[in-house]
Amino acid sequence: MIAAQLLLNAVALGMAYALIALGFVLALNAAGAVNFAHGDLVVLGGGVAVALAFHLAAPAWLLVPLVLLVLGAVGVLAARVAILPLVDRPPETTFVATIALAAIVEHALTLAMAGAPATVPAVAGAGAVQVLGVAVGRQQLAILVLGGAAILLVWLLLERSWIGMRMRAVAMDRTMARAVGIPAGRYIAATFALSGALAGLAGLLLGHQFLVSPTQGAGYMLKAYIAVALGGWGSVPGALLAALGIGAFESLASAWVGDAWAQGALYVGVIATLALRPQGLFGEPAGRRV
Amino acid sequence: MSEGLVLEGLAVQRGGARVLDEVSLAVAPGEIVALLGGNGAGKSTLLETVLGLHPPQAGRLRWAGQDLARLPVEVRSRAGVGYVPEGRRVFAGLTVRETLEAALDASRSERQRRVGEMLDSFPALAARAGHRAWSLSGGEQQMLALARALMPRPRLLLLDEPTLGLAPAIVEDLWARLAGLAASGTAVLLAEQKAATALSLAGRGVVLRRGRIVAEAPAAALLANAGLADLMAGA
Numbered sequence: 121m122i123a124a125q126l127l128l129n130a131v132a133l134g135m136a137y138a139l140i141a142l143g144f145v146l147a148l149n150a151a152g153a154v155n156f157a158h159g160d161l162v163v164l165g166g167g168v169a170v171a172l173a174f175h176l177a178a179p180a181w182l183l184v185p186l187v188l189l190v191l192g193a194v195g196v197l198a199a200r201v202a203i204l205p206l207v208d209r210p211p212e213t214t215f216v217a218t219i220a221l222a223a224i225v226e227h228a229l230t231l232a233m234a235g236a237p238a239t240v241p242a243v244a245g246a247g248a249v250q251v252l253g254v255a256v257g258r259q260q261l262a263i264l265v266l267g268g269a270a271i272l273l274v275w276l277l278l279e280r281s282w283i284g285m286r287m288r289a290v291a292m293d294r295t296m297a298r299a300v301g302i303p304a305g306r307y308i309a310a311t312f313a314l315s316g317a318l319a320g321l322a323g324l325l326l327g328h329q330f331l332v333s334p335t336q337g338a339g340y341m342l343k344a345y346i347a348v349a350l351g352g353w354g355s356v357p358g359a360l361l362a363a364l365g366i367g368a369f370e371s372l373a374s375a376w377v378g379d380a381w382a383q384g385a386l387y388v389g390v391i392a393t394l395a396l397r398p399q400g401l402f403g404e405p406a407g408r409r410v
Numbered sequence: 411m412s413e414g415l416v417l418e419g420l421a422v423q424r425g426g427a428r429v430l431d432e433v434s435l436a437v438a439p440g441e442i443v444a445l446l447g448g449n450g451a452g453k454s455t456l457l458e459t460v461l462g463l464h465p466p467q468a469g470r471l472r473w474a475g476q477d478l479a480r481l482p483v484e485v486r487s488r489a490g491v492g493y494v495p496e497g498r499r500v501f502a503g504l505t506v507r508e509t510l511e512a513a514l515d516a517s518r519s520e521r522q523r524r525v526g527e528m529l530d531s532f533p534a535l536a537a538r539a540g541h542r543a544w545s546l547s548g549g550e551q552q553m554l555a556l557a558r559a560l561m562p563r564p565r566l567l568l569l570d571e572p573t574l575g576l577a578p579a580i581v582e583d584l585w586a587r588l589a590g591l592a593a594s595g596t597a598v599l600l601a602e603q604k605a606a607t608a609l610s611l612a613g614r615g616v617v618l619r620r621g622r623i624v625a626e627a628p629a630a631a632l633l634a635n636a637g638l639a640d641l642m643a644g645a
Contacts, residue, residue, distance in 0.1 A: 282512070
């Protein structure tokens with residue numbers, strides 16, 4: 121029974137990481153460069169949830185659509201400020217601009233939260249429910265349900281809609297997409313809205329278990345970067361599977377040997393995997409890696 | 411009849427170097443013009459400038475009476491400019507059907523009707539409609555690049571080295587399609603290194619060398635010119 125609960129926690133953490141990695145890889149493909157502010161958008165999602173819960177006294181479930189909307193708008197703003205004006209410049213320019221954006225978000229959160237970590241309310245209430253004789257944490261269940269639904273909806277958007285086809289066309293070849301009449305800037309901004317919303321949802325869901333602290337962004341960013349490198353640079357299914365694996369490994373190994381050893385083993389595993397397979401587990405030979 | 415494509419005294423710089431200089435040419439509706447020249451002559455830059463990828467430093471660029479120079483790339487496509495790039499540049503991860511549908515901004519029913527028309531017109535693509543573009547042969551990818559450009563019914567078609575790497579039978583098929591498009595009033599500007607192949611289709615040829623037009627004549631006259639190869643090579 122404890123093993124089942126442990127496994128559920130592991131999959132839930134992996135699902136939250138998968139949301140982060142999905143938003144990260146969508147933005148990466150759309151802009152052709154890494155958005156180094158993505159981890160801070162995750163933290164911002166948690167921060168916005170904390171602020172909304174405090175100021176509006178909103179029920180916890182209502183935080184989900186509100187955070188999606190706010191972080192979607194922040195994603196568009198990030199695209200307009202740090203991505204689109206630099207889209208035809210070398211990727212290093214976007215690299216620096218998004219690092220600056222990450223620093224701005226982190227410092228703004230530090231000021232807004234007075235440096236003190238805060239907790240996001242559990243979206244489905246506290247405690248556990250019994251499923252087949254196993255006590256399942258409501259928050260873990262919420263992460264699995266909301267995370268799974270978000271990933272399914274993104275898949276349907278990308279693979280089954282005309283807008284998704286055009287988003288993928290822009291991600292594959294921005295110039296040719298424009299040449300066939302696709303307003304690439306608008307689609308890049310839409311992709312960043314989606315990316316921001318996914319980051320916000322992850323921040324909201326993780327912010328109950330791990331608190332929200334302004335300096336967490338770099339850690340989330342690193343997890344997303346590793347998931348994309350392991351999954352195959354630019355591969356959406358690869359990033360999702362790798363993020364699920366990282367979360368599950370981190371959770372299970374921490375329970376077994378403690379957090380410090382688990383983190384060490386994770387990074388040794390990452391180096392070994394990339395040494396054996398530089399293109400990642402599901403990827404083609406690497407493209408640009410800024 | 412509209413005036414077609416008109417370039418007057420066009421000059422373009424890239425990386426500090428002038429790659430097009432004093433280029434003036436016109437392509438009338440229904441006309442096929444071959445743009446000839448060796449590597450680095452400026453053929454691709456000229457097509458890309460008409461498409462909107464490079465802003466001209468001087469000169470005028472008009473299409474169907476409209477000043478193109480200020481229009482963004484995506485708006486030029488909507489103004490009737492179609493482009494088939496060198497190396498095909500298909501959307502590798504999209505299927506044939508998705509590629510065609512993505513290239514048309516219209517209602518769902520209109521998109522599907524047009525995709526159906528295009529697949530009827532390109533039977534080789536119809537057989538691969540559900541396949542991703544990366545899995546197609548070179549000839550199929552070239553047909554897909556052409557079909558993608560044709561989705562919004564362009565009235566000016568720019569083609570950059572479309573015969574590169576294609577078998578003669580596929581070139582023949584491509585030429586027949588381009589001749590049909592021109593017969594229906596589409597203006598075609600075709601950049602090719604293979605002068606004889608291009609001039610077998612075009613009515614007129616323009617030779618570019620180091621960014622300048624060095625010769626312009628009816629196709630038959632250029633084909634009869636024994637010095638054409640030297641002219642293109644700059645000898």
